Amino acid sequence: MTRTRWVLVGTFLALVAVVLAPRHATEGPFVPASPDTVVERVPAGGEARRARAVARAALASKPDDVDAAVALARGYVEAARAEGNDVRLIGRAQAALAPWWGVLDAPPAVRLLRATIKQSLHDFAGARVDLDALVAANAEDAQAWLTRATVAMVVGDYAEAQKSCDALSGLVAVVCRAPLKGLKGEASAAAKEVEAALSASDPERMKAWALSVAGELHGWAGENKEAESAFAQVLQLDPADDYTRGVWADLMLDAGRAAEAAKLVAGREGNDALLLRGCEAQKESAACETLTQRVAATRQRGDVVHRREEARYTLRVEGDAAKSLALAVENFKVQREPADVRVLLEAAVAAKDKNAGAVAVEWMKRTGFQWAPLAALVKQLEAMP
């Protein structure tokens, strides 16, 4: 055949390939081919779901019954936690408490749930109002003290966090104080204290929580082997603990073990934070495509509560340092956990903006916090003119 013919054949084959290439499955509305097509997956009807249905019916028959409302809201908060902090369930908990939501002097059980819900929605100031009132009214309210310690720690109010932990006793107190000690640069010792305080008779959920804290502390101290062993135990006890899964995935990503990180978060992409880790582990993957759509949908909604992760996404996935820095700066005004410090430092270094990162450097110096990736970032930032 002549050369022209080969060119024509090539063009023809290319044309056929283009028109017959598999199309993206998400394009446009569709009608499933068969009635037996599984169109969506939801949590199967377990004991907890049935219990919530009963609680919902109870509240429907007595809409003013505060006990019924609290029972339903608590069921949703528990489910939200068990199903990886699903905001749909947090919103349902909030709706169950609707008649009391704006009542300042609501019953204590309502205030405790309201504080937990507000904390989940990143309304830390709102949560603090309820928690302060609860512990003022009842200094024995361990749950209120514990949640108060968490909220204070997230916003960087370490004195109040310490005070809250000191009001607790036993293992809870040890685990509560450990991160505060870790933030002072004594993460390794704090982790060992938690592990020493654990005993075989502790309830599983307690153990999972304590080990998660210990694992994160080991990670800060650079003791990766110990950290990973703790995380593995946590996920064995509670496979739905997406927070621990995310921290572990971060540790793997930092160590350059992207394939392992991708495997760890696979199947839990409903959680945006884990979807982000999955995308970071495998650039150009389906996870990235879904993530981009989900971030767009969240921005369209107008939510600003997840600035930390959005800043990280904007920097590491979109590669927009300036935009990421703006988000990280706003986030740091509200949240001051090590992960918040980290994203601010990363964005400041990427954007070559020494001034914007100064608050994070100051935080590092004031707390005495030590974590290798952060120390490296501080060094880079300080070396800038």
Added chain:
Amino acid sequence: MKLRAVLLCCLFAANAWAHKASDSYLTLTQKGSEVVARWDIALKDLDGELDLDADADGKILWSEVQARQNELMRYAFSHLALSQGGTACTSRPASLRLTHHSDGVYAVLDFSFACAGEVKDVSMAYSLLFDVDAQHRGLVRLAGAGDSWVSFSSDERTRALTFEEVSRAHQIWEAFTSGVHHIAIGADHLCFLFALLLPSVLRRRNGQWESVEKLKPALLEVLKVVTSFTVAHSITLGLAAFDVIRPEPKWVEVAIAASVALAALNNVWTLLPEGRWSLAFGLGLLHGFGFVNAMQDLGAGATGIWASVLGFNLGVEAGQAAIVAVFVPIAFALRNTKLYRVGFFKVGSVAILCVAVWWVFERI
């Protein structure tokens, strides 16, 4: 004291970036005295209210959704109201489909509101899910007014909306691009087209396929095939769009797959040696019904539907013409080669036949 503390424990866990919250997406298009609407609601959210997963096995089947279609519509429409000048517009549900969003599969409700007089300034009341999910938002987009979204929340359930004029030309253009798009993404349509085009540079003589000598008769043949196909699908698309005949979509899909198989089979084992245009016409009638589903995305209201049908048909034509323009010259140049006669014509036809037969079984 310690035990109670564990009840809601997990200090840090609460601060993980969570799942996407619940949103529904409502697009409104003004068409004369009608508002055409497409409303996407997450199946997860509907499941929470209607227990779509009837057997609680964690899987929602399409049959489980279909079985509750009426209730689902009733539930949705009891939480949405539109009024103009104090007079309520009446809603008319049309169909239920599904679509993918970033956080799962959503039900797509296609419907329209009939208002008194030309629609311009309306008041909308939205209350879907607010009583059960305080974080739910209703995101509403007015077509033709850029890509701005109006958000309804449990604190803001009623809003005034103003529609901007959408010109007829714009409407036709939208339908046109949708028609082109349909050709570009519709694998069954393309297979059908290729099955009819492959023999266009050949002809049947004494039970053998021979090359045509000149380009002109080949082009004439293609023109006849494509035109008769177009005329046929325009007829049925028009009939279906104006609701004169509306066959069951499932069987239309099956019949279309069968028609592709038939067209390919005709190349391998000649049933209809001459006048492929009649085959194209008959099968075009079927494909027209298939286009109705694609055209629903345009949300054409009754008053302007002719413009959408016209634009869509022109778009389909343009898409087909583009493929013909590239295909026929190449096929003509290669018509005498063994590669074309065997590789493209025979093997290609058999391949299309196989795919089409598989589609038939998949769709039944």
